Amino acid sequence: MAELKYLSGFGNEFSSEDPRCPGSLPEGQNSPQVCPYGLYAEQLSGSAFTCPRSTNKRSWFYRILPSVRHKPFVTYEQKNLTHNWDEVEPDPNQMRWKPYQIPTAAAHKQDFIDGLYTLCGAGDTRSRNGIAIHIYTANTSMIDRCLYNSDGDFLIVPQQGKLLILTEFGKLLVEPNEICVIQQGMRFSVEVFGEARGYVLEVFGVHFELPDLGPIGANGLANPRDFLTPVAWYEDRTVEAGYTVISKYQGKLFSSEQDFSPFNVVAWHGNYAPYKYNLENFMVINCVAFDHADPSIFTVLTAKSLRPGVAIADFVIFPPRWGVADHTFRPPYYHRNCMSEFMGLIKGHYEAKEEGFQPGGGSLHSVMTPHGPDAGCFEKASKAKLEPERVAEGTMAFMFESSLSMAVTKWGMETCQRLDKNYYQCWESLRSYFNPNNKPLGK
Numbered sequence: 001m002a003e004l005k006y007l008s009g010f011g012n013e014f015s016s017e018d019p020r021c022p023g024s025l026p027e028g029q030n031s032p033q034v035c036p037y038g039l040y041a042e043q044l045s046g047s048a049f050t051c052p053r054s055t056n057k058r059s060w061f062y063r064i065l066p067s068v069r070h071k072p073f074v075t076y077e078q079k080n081l082t083h084n085w086d087e088v089e090p091d092p093n094q095m096r097w098k099p100y101q102i103p104t105a106a107a108h109k110q111d112f113i114d115g116l117y118t119l120c121g122a123g124d125t126r127s128r129n130g131i132a133i134h135i136y137t138a139n140t141s142m143i144d145r146c147l148y149n150s151d152g153d154f155l156i157v158p159q160q161g162k163l164l165i166l167t168e169f170g171k172l173l174v175e176p177n178e179i180c181v182i183q184q185g186m187r188f189s190v191e192v193f194g195e196a197r198g199y200v201l202e203v204f205g206v207h208f209e210l211p212d213l214g215p216i217g218a219n220g221l222a223n224p225r226d227f228l229t230p231v232a233w234y235e236d237r238t239v240e241a242g243y244t245v246i247s248k249y250q251g252k253l254f255s256s257e258q259d260f261s262p263f264n265v266v267a268w269h270g271n272y273a274p275y276k277y278n279l280e281n282f283m284v285i286n287c288v289a290f291d292h293a294d295p296s297i298f299t300v301l302t303a304k305s306l307r308p309g310v311a312i313a314d315f316v317i318f319p320p321r322w323g324v325a326d327h328t329f330r331p332p333y334y335h336r337n338c339m340s341e342f343m344g345l346i347k348g349h350y351e352a353k354e355e356g357f358q359p360g361g362g363s364l365h366s367v368m369t370p371h372g373p374d375a376g377c378f379e380k381a382s383k384a385k386l387e388p389e390r391v392a393e394g395t396m397a398f399m400f401e402s403s404l405s406m407a408v409t410k411w412g413m414e415t416c417q418r419l420d421k422n423y424y425q426c427w428e429s430l431r432s433y434f435n436p437n438n439k440p441l442g443k
């Protein structure tokens, strides 16, 4: 595969022409009476027309045929994607899943669309407020079909297998340890190279932003220039047998047929575009004196709610770094949180749970459910000699943290058969060390 080109920057005003058609972007206006090369102009709005400039998002496509030329949508048989948050009774227990299983192509062919399994979520697509967390497993590329999400944005975290994502804006190659965001309405088709697995965070109603840096200053965490957006690429392809466009709309899937490839955008410009980011580029800020800083220091992207400082969902990572804190219990502290914490592991071993939490698996610590280091981790870290040490070498764990109280689906609780019923036992051997006679020095 030839090396793909990208445009750099988060939320920039980009413009891109497929080099085969120089001058395909109209000059000085968006809607000329006749577009260069006989193209159609089409706007994709990612925000209300009237949003303030800082949050206004739209892009203009110059395409061979407009998206509107398609047959009516019909119901698409849904597999394991759902927004029914009442399938099973609420359950506040700590949950941990063994790696979600990927079917082999020989046993069962499955592409990215049919391989989406909703694990948990909350809220409502109609009132445009909520999230869903899906697992995807795929062994087959999407052939002559694409997906777009009318309900919200997809943040995709590949864990196994790279994805070549063809979008209306161009091509994105996303490998494990990279993430990508495909925003509301953007059509995309996923090519896989063998068995692929990963996580999807879907947010309804808002877009992801870079967190403010406050006193950190102008640089750090995920730097804007490391976000990469595709360059224009088109195919002028008639598909006699029918090209299928699938829409996720109000939590259901619908398909419509057309006789041409939707990846027919010769040029585009705007600030509403898909992007990818390599997690290796995250500039970690952390404690260099004492105590354990809250994990919000590791926020890559945030989807803000209307309440100041409260996210509908944050995407947080735990990258390799130095641990240097003096007289400190260095692993994550014991914790009860007003937020929900879903965690996944791309590779390696998470510092609070060296065993049990495996790459391709997950855990959910729901609103106010106690959690923290397992007994082995506590013992080890309480006795450790506090020298500077590498933490999370070869590891990439992440967290989707949400202010919403999430429901787990029937698939998550039962059908997937990956729920570890013994998870609670990792804390069972935590014992009391309390000794009222063991007074601190000088007391």
Ligand SMILES: O=C(O)Cc1cc(O)ccc1O
Pocket (backbone or CB within 6 Å): 293, 294, 295, 331, 332, 333, 335, 341, 352, 365, 371, 372, 399
């Ligand atoms: O493992 C967790 O639960 C995530 C987490 C990590 C951390 O460093 C501090 C708090 C926290 O919730």
Ligand SMILES: [Fe+2]
Pocket (backbone or CB within 6 Å): 335, 337, 341, 365, 371
């Ligand atoms: Fe936590």
